[in-house]
Amino acid sequence: xxxxxxxxxxxxxxxxxxxxxxxxxxxxxxxxxxxxxxxxxxxxxxxxxxxxxxxxxxxxxxxxxxxxxxxxxxxxxxx
Amino acid sequence: xxxxxxxxxxxxxxxxxxxxxxxxxxxxxxxxxxxxxxxxxxxxxxxxxxxxxxxxxxxxxxxxxxxxxxxxxxxxxxxxxxxxxxxxxxxxxxxxxxxxxxxxxxxxxxxxxxxxxxxxxxxxxxxxxxxxxxxxxxxxxxxxxxxxxxxxxxxxxxxxxxxxxxxxxxxxxxxxxxxxxxxxxxxxxxxxxxxxxxxxxxxxxxxxxxxxxxxxxxxxxxxxxxxxxxxxxxxxxxxxxxxxxxxxxxxxxxxxxxxxxxxxxxxxxxxxxxxxxxxxxxxxxxxxxxxxxxxxxxxxxxxxxxxxxxxxxxxxxxxxxxxxxxxxxxxxxxxxxxxxxxxxxxxxxxxxxxxxxxxxxxxxxxxxxxxxxxxxxxxxxxxxxxxxxxxxxxxxxxxxxxxxxxxxxxxxxxxxxxxxxxxxxxxxxxxxxxxxxxxxxxxxxxxxxxxxxxxxxxxxxxxxxxxxxxxxxxxxxxxxxxxxxxxxxxxxxxxxxxxxxxx
Numbered sequence: 001x002x003x004x005x006x007x008x009x010x011x012x013x014x015x016x017x018x019x020x021x022x023x024x025x026x027x028x029x030x031x032x033x034x035x036x037x038x039x040x041x042x043x044x045x046x047x048x049x050x051x052x053x054x055x056x057x058x059x060x061x062x063x064x065x066x067x068x069x070x071x072x073x074x075x076x077x078x079x
Numbered sequence: 080x081x082x083x084x085x086x087x088x089x090x091x092x093x094x095x096x097x098x099x100x101x102x103x104x105x106x107x108x109x110x111x112x113x114x115x116x117x118x119x120x121x122x123x124x125x126x127x128x129x130x131x132x133x134x135x136x137x138x139x140x141x142x143x144x145x146x147x148x149x150x151x152x153x154x155x156x157x158x159x160x161x162x163x164x165x166x167x168x169x170x171x172x173x174x175x176x177x178x179x180x181x182x183x184x185x186x187x188x189x190x191x192x193x194x195x196x197x198x199x200x201x202x203x204x205x206x207x208x209x210x211x212x213x214x215x216x217x218x219x220x221x222x223x224x225x226x227x228x229x230x231x232x233x234x235x236x237x238x239x240x241x242x243x244x245x246x247x248x249x250x251x252x253x254x255x256x257x258x259x260x261x262x263x264x265x266x267x268x269x270x271x272x273x274x275x276x277x278x279x280x281x282x283x284x285x286x287x288x289x290x291x292x293x294x295x296x297x298x299x300x301x302x303x304x305x306x307x308x309x310x311x312x313x314x315x316x317x318x319x320x321x322x323x324x325x326x327x328x329x330x331x332x333x334x335x336x337x338x339x340x341x342x343x344x345x346x347x348x349x350x351x352x353x354x355x356x357x358x359x360x361x362x363x364x365x366x367x368x369x370x371x372x373x374x375x376x377x378x379x380x381x382x383x384x385x386x387x388x389x390x391x392x393x394x395x396x397x398x399x400x401x402x403x404x405x406x407x408x409x410x411x412x413x414x415x416x417x418x419x420x421x422x423x424x425x426x427x428x429x430x431x432x433x434x435x436x437x438x439x440x441x442x443x444x445x446x447x448x449x450x451x452x453x454x455x456x457x458x459x460x461x462x463x464x465x466x467x468x469x470x471x472x473x474x475x476x477x478x479x480x481x482x483x484x485x486x487x488x489x490x491x492x493x494x495x496x497x498x499x500x501x502x503x504x505x506x507x508x509x510x511x512x513x514x515x516x517x518x519x520x521x522x523x524x525x526x527x528x529x530x531x532x533x534x535x536x537x538x539x540x541x542x543x544x545x546x547x548x549x550x551x552x553x554x555x556x557x558x559x560x561x562x563x564x565x566x567x568x569x570x571x572x573x574x575x576x577x578x579x580x581x582x
Contacts, residue, residue, distance in 0.1 A: 006201065014515070015516075015556065016507065016516070016518065016556055017553070017556070025122060027455050029570040030534065030537070030553060031537065031541060031553075032555065032556070033555075034555060035298055035300075036320065036324070037515075037516070037555065039323070039324040039327060040515070042327055043323070043326065046327070052329065053326055055300050055301075055303075055304045055327045056300075056301060056304040056305050056328075057301065057355070058301050058304075059301070071423075
């Protein structure tokens with residue numbers, strides 16, 4: 001499964017919504033993801049993709065839309 | 080131990096330089112605690128408040144908060160902790176219910192008119208060394224603290240916990256968790272949440288230390304994971320969901336926290352998978368699950384989650400009743416083989432402040448008994464050797480991230496909104512039976528239909544709820560439906576909505 005699918009699946013599980021056609025929507029701004037849910041998202045990403053999110057450098061703005069999350073995940077995989 | 084206030088003062092007299100409080104590296108000693116709490120008590124006595132009247136305390140998790148709590152009880156008054164991240168509306172509602180005439184503003188109060196309310200600030204309380212008349216302190220069945228929980232009609236309920244209630248709880252915690260002699264406790268929960276009491280008084284009455292991880296730090300990953308590895312303590316106290324969040328930090332392990340020997344969980348269901356993950360990171364730590372409603376003083380059952388228990392049970396037990404407490408099942412409620420948990424013992428509250436109606440509905444005294452009984456609304460069952468298991472609620476109360484929420488309270492405010500014909504909030508559960516999300520299912524009024532986009536509606540409903548309920552009660556999702564299911568009695572069928580959300 002590619003990163004886009006994994007991310008969208010995790011987000012769908014957390015928010016109950018399919019965000020495939022809303023890839024640039026700010027999911028913190030519209031309240032879909034709060035801080036506890038964003039933790040769940042990172043834990044799921046860690047589990048499913050094996051990436052280590054550097055939480056001490058976590059900047060919410062860099063994770064605010066589905067597209068941004070995918071970009072972030074892809075760059076972390078290369079590290 | 081038979082007196083909490085005196086025991087803490089005895090620690091201060093025996094060892095005034097011992098560290099009692101560590102707030103991000105800023106420390107205070109037991110000597111400071113005695114001096115400052117005496118100063119608060121002295122000031123409060125001179126104010127001549129009505130006898131036994133509770134005092135509201137608005138603030139975060141600084142040292143001045145706990146000095147002020149002790150000052151209140153030394154002066155003979157119960158304190159009502161209110162976290163300063165609450166909205167102004169909550170402050171007003173708590174004053175209405177409690178009829179308090181004084182609020183102590185450790186943090187700056189919201190900018191609203193508070194008629195009939197005196198305000199006292201730390202700067203008004205000079206540091207002094209007065210002699211305190213110990214006989215006026217809270218004792219016996221006097222109320223020690225009052226914690227406000229959510230109510231079903233928008234009116235919060237103030238649970239009164241007496242000195243006797245608290246004493247029973249603290250003695251139990253000190254004896255039954257294999258704690259070190261002078262334990263250092265993590266304080267993560269805000270003081271308005273009674274989980275904090277699991278750290279606060281067991282630490283202070285045994286000469287231990289409170290190591291604070293403040294609420295605003297925990298709300299920001301960057302700060303949380305910069306701070307947590309720096310803290311050293313023996314006893315972790317939190318909700319299971321907070322500990323889960325800390326798993327994000329790879330350094331959260333016995334290597335970084337060699338002193339951490341105990342985990343005490345309370346406030347929501349502890350998932351089996353979480354204990355497995357925790358044991359990997361902290362192989363030698365003692366992990367305890369506990370259970371209890373605020374109405375019975377923090378917790379009334381405990382069990383160490385051993386490898387045996389993990390192997391035997393997929394859904395973990397909540398534990399054995401404390402020795403002074405009887406837990407019985409009311410089998411007329413709940414499904415076959417289980418029943419509503421009824422608690423009776425010295426830690427059961429006398430009831431809700433200024434609310435005889437709700438008190439009567441939930442509390443009773445059996446003939447000849449010296450202690451109150453409380454109907455928890457929780458369903459459960461006993462397995463071998465009186466080991467208790469939780470199976471769910473018999474009403475519409477949920478635990479979300481450790482916070483106790485009456486869904487009907489949110490429904491009440493939602494339905495007050497001009498845009499809403501019917502509004503029902505449903506919990507969405509994950510596979511560990513944990514609430515993961517609150518979903519508001521909305522049927523709009525005729526006037527509101529087609530007037531706004533869904534995004535605009537959600538924005539408006541959120542903004543209006545933000546003024547009326549605590550931040551953790553605002554639903555994550557808003558779903559708009561042409562009609563909600565109606566039950567036979569003509570009301571919205573809440574159970575049906577909850578079922579649909581979890582399909």
